[in-house]
Amino acid sequence: MALQIGIIGTGWFSKVHADILSNMDGVQVAAFVGTSQEKAARAVQGYASAKAYSNTEQMLDETKPDAVYICVPPFAHGEIESQLVQRGIPFLVEKPLGTNLATPRQILHGVKKAGLMTSAGYHFRYTDAAMKAAEMLESRKIGMALGYWMGDMPQVYWWRQQEGSGGQFIEQTTHMVDLLRCLLGEVDEVYAAFAHRAMKDIHEGVTVHDVGTATLKLRSGAVATISNTCMLPESDKVGLTIYTEQGVIDIQPDKLIVKEKGRLTEIRNAANPYLRENEAFIHGLRTGDASGILSTYEDAVKTMEVTDAALRSAESGVPVKVGE
Ligand SMILES: NC(=O)c1ccc[n+]([C@@H]2O[C@H](COP(=O)([O-])OP(=O)(O)OC[C@H]3O[C@@H](n4cnc5c(N)ncnc54)[C@H](O)[C@@H]3O)[C@@H](O)[C@H]2O)c1
Structure with missing residues (x-):
């Protein structure tokens, strides 16, 4: 069964990642979450297997993704990562991790406790x-x-x-x-x-x-x-x-x-550095070997x-x- 990836955010960079993922063997873009159902419905066009959501929780309940890509603006971080940590879902997050340190530090605590595989978009x-x-x-x-x-x-x-x-x-x-x-x-x-x-x-x-x-x-x-x-x-x-x-x-x-x-x-x-970044994360998900991931959530907190x-x-x- 192909790896199921949920994507949060419907802007420019979600599409960059979705295009790379949908060209990989054994990987399926399973869902997009947008700030509205209309935006999500527009985003899924061109990705046959993807469903549109306006709510992260609902997407996680229904799609049960193997991993999630977070491609939202800096101000929108926190709640999304918390939900993924609670459910033990690995994620790739676009830089920066937030607009200030407080939220990333809190999330990092959860990521470490859960032993989650993460990747940060420092391509x-x-x-x-x-x-x-x-x-x-x-x-x-x-x-x-x-x-x-x-x-x-x-x-x-x-x-x-x-x-x-x-x-x-x-x-x-x-x-x-x-x-x-x-x-x-x-x-x-x-x-x-x-x-x-x-x-x-x-x-x-x-x-x-x-x-x-x-x-x-x-x-x-x-x-x-x-x-x-x-x-x-x-x-x-x-x-x-x-x-x-x-x-x-x-x-x-x-x-x-x-x-x-x-x-x-x-x-x-x-x-293409973005392709390498994605391949390293997907390889990590498949095998448990995260050594190819060059920037983790923990490392990105230091930046x-x-x-x-x-x-x-x-x-x-x-x-x-x-x-x-
Ligand atoms: N690594 C890189 O080279 C690179 C390049 C471009 C952008 N980025 C990063 O990617 C992130 C997104 O950038 P972009 O250019 O795609 O921005 P964008 O404004 O085009 O898209 C952001 C999307 O997130 C959605 N969004 C906002 N809050 C949300 C929420 N709570 N839930 C779901 N969706 C939400 C917005 O509606 C929008 O569709 C930024 O942090 C940016 O720095 C990284």
């Missing part, structure tokens, strides 16, 4: 660029890193509201913070400055900062800065550049650029601790210790 970890960088860094001394997410403002309504998304650093730049943790290790302290420059005057209802920069002290002794803006008319640079005694390793969304010994080498990503510390530092004007 950069699954890119060829990040995997090759990890290999190279084993034989280099890391000095520092510069991360950046310089872009435009996503147009979904919740993104521009602080209580909807948590702001750019928590919602989007979290990918770079996670990549930093994955490749350079844990962060001990953050000092950040965020500001409102232009977007408040351009769009209605904008409460998120539109520029920000954070200085991070790592446990290893290395240092980093991660900056972001969402005030550009179109997307610019996104990536993490790592400086070692042998040269520069630059991870971009689609490639790795290495500058060492006077030579520049460019390696383009060949594999959220850093992005949350950055927001608290920007609000208070003083450095903040991570995890306190």
Whole structure:
């Protein structure tokens, strides 16, 4: 019998995952849950086996999925995960885990107690660029890193509201913070400055900062800065550049650029990181072997601790210790 997957959320990213899942052998997209029956009914179109629901509990009762994908905006996390924990249903959750730390910490407690298999949508970890960088860094001394997410403002309504998304650093730049943790290790302290420059005057209802920069002290002794803006008319640079005694390793969304010994080498990503992320989770469900899952709920909480510390530092004007 095919693995039955329930999907919560009917937006852009639910469809990205549903398309990948429905092309896998032995996997069936069993249901979509939307905020209304109409939205769910629209979402199931094109997925022959999927049923539409407007209520998570009802979907879980009737579909009895083997696992659930949670693809909802940051503000909508908490209740969904609690239900899955109570029923012992493994889940893949899109980043970030929430708009603040309180809910994820509570959910993590339940996830650990239930021994649930989880995966968090930090797909950069699954890119060829990040995997090759990890290999190279084993034989280099890391000095520092510069991360950046310089872009435009996503147009979904919740993104521009602080209580909807948590702001750019928590919602989007979290990918770079996670990549930093994955490749350079844990962060001990953050000092950040965020500001409102232009977007408040351009769009209605904008409460998120539109520029920000954070200085991070790592446990290893290395240092980093991660900056972001969402005030550009179109997307610019996104990536993490790592400086070692042998040269520069630059991870971009689609490639790795290495500058060492006077030579520049460019390696383009060949594999689809989202496919790898999904395959690792599905393999885990089938076999119980979760070793291919590169980011779990527990690990993602640690990334959220850093992005949350950055927001608290920007609000208070003083450095903040991570995890306190
Ligand atoms: N990993 C990545 O590369 C990546 C890319 C895009 C989005 N995402 C993440 O995926 C999440 C969703 O993003 P999106 O672009 O699909 O947003 P979206 O606004 O297009 O879709 C979100 C959907 O969730 C639904 N929803 C809200 N509350 C719900 C609830 N309680 N129950 C059921 N459905 C609910 C909304 O109605 C909407 O259909 C975000 O956290 C985002 O950061 C990750």
